[in-house]
Amino acid sequence: MSKRVTAKQVAEELNISIMTVSRALSGSPNVDHRTKEKVIETARRLGYVPNQIAKSLALQKTDTIGVVVPEITHSFFPEAIRGIEKVTYSAGYHLILTHSAENAEREMDALKTLAAKRVDGILISTAESVTDYDIYSDIMNLKIPTVFYDRCVMGIGASCVCVNDKHGAKKITEHLIEHKYKKIAHLCGPLSVSIGRLRLAGYKKALQDHNLVFSEDYVVESGFHEDGGFRAMDKLLDLPEKKRPRAVFAVNDPAAFGAMKAIFKRGLSIPQDIAIVGFSDDIRAELLPVPLTTIRQPAFEVGKKAVEKLIGHIENEEEKIDKIVIDTEIIIRKSCGCN
Amino acid sequence: MSKRVTAKQVAEELNISIMTVSRALSGSPNVDHRTKEKVIETARRLGYVPNQIAKSLALQKTDTIGVVVPEITHSFFPEAIRGIEKVTYSAGYHLILTHSAENAEREMDALKTLAAKRVDGILISTAESVTDYDIYSDIMNLKIPTVFYDRCVMGIGASCVCVNDKHGAKKITEHLIEHKYKKIAHLCGPLSVSIGRLRLAGYKKALQDHNLVFSEDYVVESGFHEDGGFRAMDKLLDLPEKKRPRAVFAVNDPAAFGAMKAIFKRGLSIPQDIAIVGFSDDIRAELLPVPLTTIRQPAFEVGKKAVEKLIGHIENEEEKIDKIVIDTEIIIRKSCGCN
DNA sequence: TTGTACGCGTTATCAA
DNA sequence: TTGATAACGCGTACAA
Numbered sequence: 001m002s003k004r005v006t007a008k009q010v011a012e013e014l015n016i017s018i019m020t021v022s023r024a025l026s027g028s029p030n031v032d033h034r035t036k037e038k039v040i041e042t043a044r045r046l047g048y049v050p051n052q053i054a055k056s057l058a059l060q061k062t063d064t065i066g067v068v069v070p071e072i073t074h075s076f077f078p079e080a081i082r083g084i085e086k087v088t089y090s091a092g093y094h095l096i097l098t099h100s101a102e103n104a105e106r107e108m109d110a111l112k113t114l115a116a117k118r119v120d121g122i123l124i125s126t127a128e129s130v131t132d133y134d135i136y137s138d139i140m141n142l143k144i145p146t147v148f149y150d151r152c153v154m155g156i157g158a159s160c161v162c163v164n165d166k167h168g169a170k171k172i173t174e175h176l177i178e179h180k181y182k183k184i185a186h187l188c189g190p191l192s193v194s195i196g197r198l199r200l201a202g203y204k205k206a207l208q209d210h211n212l213v214f215s216e217d218y219v220v221e222s223g224f225h226e227d228g229g230f231r232a233m234d235k236l237l238d239l240p241e242k243k244r245p246r247a248v249f250a251v252n253d254p255a256a257f258g259a260m261k262a263i264f265k266r267g268l269s270i271p272q273d274i275a276i277v278g279f280s281d282d283i284r285a286e287l288l289p290v291p292l293t294t295i296r297q298p299a300f301e302v303g304k305k306a307v308e309k310l311i312g313h314i315e316n317e318e319e320k321i322d323k324i325v326i327d328t329e330i331i332i333r334k335s336c337g338c339n
Numbered sequence: 340m341s342k343r344v345t346a347k348q349v350a351e352e353l354n355i356s357i358m359t360v361s362r363a364l365s366g367s368p369n370v371d372h373r374t375k376e377k378v379i380e381t382a383r384r385l386g387y388v389p390n391q392i393a394k395s396l397a398l399q400k401t402d403t404i405g406v407v408v409p410e411i412t413h414s415f416f417p418e419a420i421r422g423i424e425k426v427t428y429s430a431g432y433h434l435i436l437t438h439s440a441e442n443a444e445r446e447m448d449a450l451k452t453l454a455a456k457r458v459d460g461i462l463i464s465t466a467e468s469v470t471d472y473d474i475y476s477d478i479m480n481l482k483i484p485t486v487f488y489d490r491c492v493m494g495i496g497a498s499c500v501c502v503n504d505k506h507g508a509k510k511i512t513e514h515l516i517e518h519k520y521k522k523i524a525h526l527c528g529p530l531s532v533s534i535g536r537l538r539l540a541g542y543k544k545a546l547q548d549h550n551l552v553f554s555e556d557y558v559v560e561s562g563f564h565e566d567g568g569f570r571a572m573d574k575l576l577d578l579p580e581k582k583r584p585r586a587v588f589a590v591n592d593p594a595a596f597g598a599m600k601a602i603f604k605r606g607l608s609i610p611q612d613i614a615i616v617g618f619s620d621d622i623r624a625e626l627l628p629v630p631l632t633t634i635r636q637p638a639f640e641v642g643k644k645a646v647e648k649l650i651g652h653i654e655n656e657e658e659k660i661d662k663i664v665i666d667t668e669i670i671i672r673k674s675c676g677c678n
Numbered sequence: 679t680t681g682t683a684c685g686c687g688t689t690a691t692c693a694a
Numbered sequence: 695t696t697g698a699t700a701a702c703g704c705g706t707a708c709a710a
Contacts, residue, residue, distance in 0.1 A: 053396050059688080079412060097436035101423070116389055118343075118391065347703075393686090396685095396703080397705045682709075
């Protein structure tokens with residue numbers, strides 16, 4: 001941050017006070033239009049750029065929203081960010097982006113940074129490796145308006161914007177059931193993360209509603225990434241052939257991609273030997289050798305709704321704490337056995 | 340930004356001065372370890388979070404880097420951001436993300452915002468629609484350290500980190516020439532953007548080196564997005580059948596994706612009727628019905644190198660202005676006619 | 679080891 | 695319409 005032109009210098013140049021400069025530039029009505037013009041002209045000539053830092057300190061407002069992203073390369077998140085960015089831009093807010101890299105410690109760091117930078121509000125999607133919610137409570141105690149998006153923590157007094165995870169998971173599991181598969185496994189996410197818990201619940205509910213037995217052996221934790229999906233599927237494939245699942249519901253598409261690789265590696269076919277479905281509708285899902293049946297999450301919409309809610313909290317004390325659920329859509333392709 | 344605990348309150352709680360609190364918390368050596376412990380304990384108990392805004396104002400340093408991204412959903416950029424983020428995190432900097440959405444006006448806005456927020460440095464990749472470079476000069480005049488990444492503006496005194504665009508373009512065009520194609524078209528980017536200019540130059544050079552005639556009719560501007568690629572290809576396909584190109588080099592993969600759609604829509608086959616190659620190695624490139632031959636750009640590396648250089652400029656006045664060129668790799672798949 | 683005074687650049691407030 | 699002063703919360707420099 002190098003030495004730069006200040007309002008003081010503009011004022012001295014014109015032999016007027018700093019306040020007049022400030023007023024002229026911020027469009028205050030109580031300023032002679034002749035002096036106003038002079039100020040504007042001089043400011044431009046001198047290359048004056050108002051210091052937002054000083055303004056933020058004086059006004060106790062940064063016009064900035066902090067965003068915590070668990071994994072920037074998951075196609076869901078760039079799309080969500082685009083939604084977030086569109087709204088913040090037109091509302092006159094700016095974005096500080098932090099990346100937790102699915103790591104709880106880095107997430108804590110990110111949150112502390114955002115608190116220290118006095119962002120007006122925080123948008124967060126929890127990291128894969130979170131185990132306790134203390135840090136979120138700390139943020140809530142600081143009274144920083146916070147909205148969870150996609151991966152939420154309920155019951156700590158923050159608004160949430162997510163998709164109908166349980167319903168979607170149930171629906172896509174039921175789709176597998178319609179295909180007459182009996183032995184259906186689930187590659188699940190960590191239970192400390194909302195979407196991990198809810199999608200597992202939807203899977204269980206589907207089995208239960210259709211009188212299929214639930215077996216612990218058929219639930220393997222994969223995490224949210226491709227490599228975890230590969231390892232988890234490998235474990236299922238190690239089961240004696242008779243016990244081997246006939247279909248798999250992966251907690252998200254990247255995990256499904258990994259699982260597909262594990263299946264192909266054993267020389268098995270999808271869906272002939274094993275059917276598989278995912279969740280998220282990654283941009284790659286439709287392009288795979290066997291296009292993936294999945295649940296589409298409107299990422300842009302999730303991001304958009306989340307900031308809108310957050311800005312509500314920031315600008316209006318009375319804004320109610322809400323849980324906003326966005327509908328998903330099942331996208332049927334071939335990996336489930338259709339066509 | 341709500342009322343929050345300050346160092347003053349911590350000091351009053353302990354009947355000591357603010358400075359002692361400041362010193363204790365910033366790990367200054369000249370402070371009794373007993374008082375230090377008390378301060379730390381009290382700070383935690385009161386939920387004190389040091390105000391970075393105030394600190395930034397006092398120290399004239401924000402420890403923040405501003406990033407301008409043209410299109411967050413292009414797979415190149417999230418990957419570049421990941422590289423940027425990794426370095427900034429370990430170097431103790433934070434990231435303000437702005438999105439120009441390929442729009443010159445929004446880019447200008449973003450730059451002004453970053454200047455006003457007194458970021459320590461700026462990382463920028465120019466928007467598709469830029470026509471003049473005045474705004475960049477303004478930033479340079481403000482003496483804000485700036486590094487261009489991927490899409491660069493040379494000769495205005497800023498460092499650049501890019502890939503060997505011209506060389507890569509030449510190489511992949513030559514690959515088409517090796518396939519004995521004579522009529523090779525180019526879907527080009529805007530010439531006001533470095534990569535648009537350079538990739539066109541590489542294409543021209545390849546033709547020239549192999550004694551193929553260059554025709555203006557074979558260069559159609561597509562921009563960097565899928566829809567532009569579709570439209571540009573459509574134009575080429577409207578040429579009388581005799582003049583129709585036999586192969587196409589698209590300025591980037593998204594444009595190539597659009598072009599492929601246009602080709603398929605006419606009932607033509609790739610590569611039998613028309614061969615096509617791209618540039619960037621989008622994550623979808625290998626998954627397409629006809630996998631796309633392309634040039635791989637190490638996005639993570641570009642991002643990483645760019646911040647490293649930027650941090651050099653920020654922390655060391657003497658840092659030389661550089662143009663860092665990163666090697667690319669040709670990825671041969673099937674859309675070119677191989678296999 | 680601890681404390682006091684001042685500055686960072688802006689805006690709000692009150693006075694002229 | 696304009697100006698002087700205080701305040702925002704911290705760190706530097708110097709004094710005790």
